[in-house]
Amino acid sequence: MKIVIIGGTGLIGSKVVAILSGKGHAVIAASPKGGVNAVTGEGLEDALAGADVVVDVANSPSWADDDVMAFFTGSSRNLLAAESQAGVKHHVALSIVNAERMPNSGYMRAKVAQENIIKDGRIPYTIVRATQFMEFMAGIGQGSVVEGAIRLSPALIQPIASDDVAAAVAEAAIAAPLNGTVEVAGPEQFRLDLIVGRALAAIGETRAIVTDPKALYFGTELDDTSLVPASNSKVRLGKLRYDDWQRQ
Template identity: 60%
Template sequence: MKIVVIGGSGLIGSKLVNTLRGRGHDALAASPSTGVNSITREGLAEAMDGADVVVDVANAPSWEDQAVLDFFQTSSRNLLAAEAAAGVRHHVALSIVGSERLPDTGYFRAKVAQEALIKASGMPYTIVRATQFSEFAGGIVQSFAVGEEIRASPALIQPIASDDVVAALVDVVLAAPVNGTVEVGGPETMPIDELARRYLRATQDNRKVVPDVHARYFGAVLDDQSLVTGEDARLGAIRFDDWLVRSTAQ
């Protein structure tokens, strides 16, 4: 099976390509660095030629509100048009759990817009919504920094290791389109301020963590449902503390 991975040079994409190749599939790592650009359409038609499945795990180079919206809309329109022309049978896109619940964040609004384009395209599709990656914990913690303190929201978060995201994506890619959304999340939830304490302790950072219900998560005020999966979600196997041990050892 030929599988085109858009964003194939990134964190998720590179792992996905390697896993699919290990299973004997023809997985193409498609990104600007390999001559495939979903914004300019450079190399897009050639990449799609003979493809059975396209997996979009690309990320925007800028998180500024308008720039990220333009990126996901332009990229998705170009991908879906190229896929339709090439007869691709399954479009898989990686999105974020809770996107529609956080309209105050430009990145989440852009992911909702991307999902809308996919649903309206007529292409057979599966949207995989994942919770926040464990690999992003450092950036999440730092986003709450105020002076020498981390003033973090106590709302629940459900970190998932990228390896668990890739495992879920592989299963989706090799299955039939569901023409709907699949949720994947980490095996446990915890308050964000607790995640911050664990992360700082593991990285030997002595800053104090202060829970703050008014602290904004990239512009959005959270509650305990904002960032966690629903009842029917697939849960990963790698707990956050185990991921911390492994990542700090590396």
């Protein structure tokens, strides 16, 4: 199959490209640096010519509320229109577990809007919803500094390694469209403040960590259901445990 990966040079995209190329598929890693811009539409017609599947794992360069909404809605509309013209048979998109349950976050609102555009479109689709990546645990802490201290919620989180996310996205790309959603998560649950504390310690962060149930996570308060799948019986669990990932 010819498979076009939008955001194909990023963290997840580059891994998906490697997996699918290794399986013998004709894969194009599409990105603005390579002249393919889903937001403006530049290069889409040529990149999608003859494509069977389009995988969208692109991320907004700005997380300001208006910017991120414009990015995900604009790029999705442009992609679906170009896919319709090219005769693409399957649209795969990466999204976030429980995005609709965090409406105070502009980023989550934008991901929900993206999902709705895909669902309302004419292209058969699969949406892969993932929990937060293990790779971002330290960054979450560094972005949660208030008055010199790192303030973190003790809510449950079930982080997943990017390798496992990429494997799930690649699997979806070569399977039949679900016209629905699949969820993926890591194999373990942690308290957010504790797992982020471990990640920060590993990089030598010395600022104090304050556990605060009211601490915001991308603009929204959390509870124990916010960052974990509703039911592990219906979710695909990644293989890589946090300790093993950290040793890697």
